[in-house]
Amino acid sequence: MKTKPLVESTIERLIDYIIKNDLEPLQKLPTELELASLLSVGRSTVREAVKALVGRNILEVRQGAGTFMARQRLGVSTDPLGLTFVKNKRKLIKDLLEVRMMIEPRIAALAALAATQEDITVIHALRKEIEELISSGEDHTQKDIEFHMKIAESSNNIVLPTLTPAIQQAISLFVDVTNRTLRTETIETHRAISDAIEAHNPIAAHDAMTLHIVYNRTHIANLFKNTAFQEGDK
């Protein structure tokens, strides 16, 4: 193994190389040999640096094909906030809902101001897909995350579409928020949110999203109260 400073400076220079050359998701990188020459280090140092960037979801190595830029969410790991390691899961979920309450109503308001006709079409399509999944009794967790992520994308803010799914994904890991008791409330508040965004009404969107999160929060609070929910349980 190389000494740490050389590998670390190679990691930084490799990131600089990616930025300066404007590499896009899925684009192929030069070979290990070419990178070694470009960065004036040995091949084993390049290999270490590449592995570190794979771990950070910046690069991916495909056996026999070479090294490529990651597919999506460059540099964002599956658990960017390190929530896997929080021990008290009940407290974590409560705190994640507190963060959702801080950001999502305002995201909905921004989306109502900025959403294009295309965004609105996608939001309604996702809403309908979720309604169908609910009707047929299927799990709508992932579609629900997509719905909220699409609203965040429609807010025309670069940071929010990374932030909101990370938070929602973490909540869904530890608790089933798609309980049948919330079927009507989910359908109604999703409709109110989508309609307000379509009407470009930020205040209605803000209020509808607030109500949506309050329903979720109350549902989860009841779940904690009424069931033998244990830390770490799903």
Place this chain on the structure above:
Amino acid sequence: MKTKPLVESTIERLIDYIIKNDLEPLQKLPTELELASLLSVGRSTVREAVKALVGRNILEVRQGAGTFMARQRLGVSTDPLGLTFVKNKRKLIKDLLEVRMMIEPRIAALAALAATQEDITVIHALRKEIEELISSGEDHTQKDIEFHMKIAESSNNIVLPTLTPAIQQAISLFVDVTNRTLRTETIETHRAISDAIEAHNPIAAHDAMTLHIVYNRTHIANLFKNTAFQEGDK
């Protein structure tokens, strides 16, 4: 190099091992040989998995001493939201300030409700340190981030102390927000925030933080307008 699925399943099992054994920051892990036996894989697979977790700031390898849990912010990389790769830095800074405006006033309000006497002492100490740095014309960027992080910690929310420094650090990477034009405003709004938290007044804390971020936002907007600020410039 091992095939991807084996390394990936080893990474997952290594994370499970860390969680089940409740390993704390800086705690030493078993040797590579012991881990290989515990996880029933070869040593080279263990080595690959360990490297991946080093890249995600979960483990650190010290030459000659072994593998340890990372020092702090377990599983949170230096750039958890992948902001390094956003090309339009002006838009990024504007959007980061939008996120700060969403979360920080409410964080200050929560801190006013939950801060302990100890928290309040630290907040005032950091505020004074910043005032001294400003008076002597020194850079107070890092202390400023600590001040806001301490407020987030005082909010008694697990997620926020990871979120706020990531955002503030990203802003400070690309623009100097500690410009001398903001000296008086920074000192005054920091005092108002600290005093409101000490008085356990969430509304005053919320408003003081809002004003603080508005000053920052206006300052940065003027910077963009008046100077030859280029994308990627500091």
